[in-house]
Amino acid sequence: MLTAAKFLVLAALLLALAWVVGGLPGDVTARAGAYTVSTSTPAALLLLFLIAALFVIVLRVLGGIGRVPKNVAARRRTKRVVAGDIATQRGLVAVAAGDAAAAKAEAGRAAKLLGETAVVLWLRAEAAKLSGDAAGARAAFAALAAHKEMRFLGHRGLAEASMGEADHEAAGRHAANAEDAYPGAAWTRTQRLVLALQARDFSAALGLTREKNEVAALAVAAGAQVSAPREKLNFAQMALKAAPDFAPAVVEAAQALRDLGKVRAARKAVLSAWGAAPHPMLAEAWLAPGAAPLARAQDAVELAAAKPGHVESELVLAQTALDAGLVAEAKRHADAAIATGADDGRGQGILDALDGRPRTPGRSAWICDACHTTAPGWAALCPACAKPGTLRWRLPGMMLLGRASGTTLLGRASGTTL
Numbered sequence: 001m002l003t004a005a006k007f008l009v010l011a012a013l014l015l016a017l018a019w020v021v022g023g024l025p026g027d028v029t030a031r032a033g034a035y036t037v038s039t040s041t042p043a044a045l046l047l048l049f050l051i052a053a054l055f056v057i058v059l060r061v062l063g064g065i066g067r068v069p070k071n072v073a074a075r076r077r078t079k080r081v082v083a084g085d086i087a088t089q090r091g092l093v094a095v096a097a098g099d100a101a102a103a104k105a106e107a108g109r110a111a112k113l114l115g116e117t118a119v120v121l122w123l124r125a126e127a128a129k130l131s132g133d134a135a136g137a138r139a140a141f142a143a144l145a146a147h148k149e150m151r152f153l154g155h156r157g158l159a160e161a162s163m164g165e166a167d168h169e170a171a172g173r174h175a176a177n178a179e180d181a182y183p184g185a186a187w188t189r190t191q192r193l194v195l196a197l198q199a200r201d202f203s204a205a206l207g208l209t210r211e212k213n214e215v216a217a218l219a220v221a222a223g224a225q226v227s228a229p230r231e232k233l234n235f236a237q238m239a240l241k242a243a244p245d246f247a248p249a250v251v252e253a254a255q256a257l258r259d260l261g262k263v264r265a266a267r268k269a270v271l272s273a274w275g276a277a278p279h280p281m282l283a284e285a286w287l288a289p290g291a292a293p294l295a296r297a298q299d300a301v302e303l304a305a306a307k308p309g310h311v312e313s314e315l316v317l318a319q320t321a322l323d324a325g326l327v328a329e330a331k332r333h334a335d336a337a338i339a340t341g342a343d344d345g346r347g348q349g350i351l352d353a354l355d356g357r358p359r360t361p362g363r364s365a366w367i368c369d370a371c372h373t374t375a376p377g378w379a380a381l382c383p384a385c386a387k388p389g390t391l392r393w394r395l396p397g398m399m400l401l402g403r404a405s406g407t408t409l410l411g412r413a414s415g416t417t418l
């Protein structure tokens, strides 16, 4: 609508101009040597207009001819970029599909068409990695590490390559550079955690995880690495904050308190944990190792009173009575342990010992949630898969139902679970 209005206005103006020009009086004479041209003023103006228009057209044609080589080059460049992009896309798909040969071929084609752009470098590195060309991958990642926008990917690739070659120092250096390039990246944190665990630097590892079971396990392990009781206590408390009543942490806290001369506080900590979640480790920490068997049996009564009727309470009473030669007491508590329905064989083992039979072993153990390996004792890292915080005290074959506050709920009622 607007265009039509503009056209009408322009046409009216041109008509008015033509009418004014057509009405101009007089004539124009031009002389060149012996030639003389004479015409009316409107015809002279029309001729002047035609000459100007012709001049503009000639100039535009000449300009267009001049731009031809430039345009041809630009078209060729566009075609090359499009082909390079297609090669890059095909290469990325080949990497994702695990097709090493195709990925390498497309990466080469993309490099030829686009040059060593950051994306092409990354594609080349991934393709080389996929085809087992470690040196090629390393060179491409190193070049990528110098790229302003994508240096995180370069350092990440170099860190992974160094880890694969067990060069933990270089891996740590590249992980730190990756953190610098992209602060707070989840990948970097995980990688640094793996490195700290490999170096058994539990204190550093502790700052790199927020998983409660990992924090609890690593804090206990970090506490075991320090000698100052106050520091040890701090780590144990950190573990207990992540997983309340976590037996290894309670044992560590009790040990630190004893070292600080706070024996009553140490006993209170163990007793309170027993009341919440009885565990054989706590019984061990409660009973004085050098004490007379009868004194230990009496001590066990105080501990068991914190959780009366629990299978672990009955078991500690039965075992200490057995050690003290209190046969009737030992039998009574072993029977009571079995009667709870949660005995893992240790109650039967005490009855076996009383009858002089080979002792039935207890079946509860520290078992890894991740790889299901049974560990000889509690450790921060699974001895088989090296994952932190995965060992849990439970019966083999138990189904994990879920976790709450660092406590594992098991499919079948049993003794302590953590």
Ligand SMILES: [Zn+2]
Pocket: 368, 369, 370, 371, 372, 373, 382, 383, 384, 385, 386, 387, 390
């Ligand atoms: Zn494991």
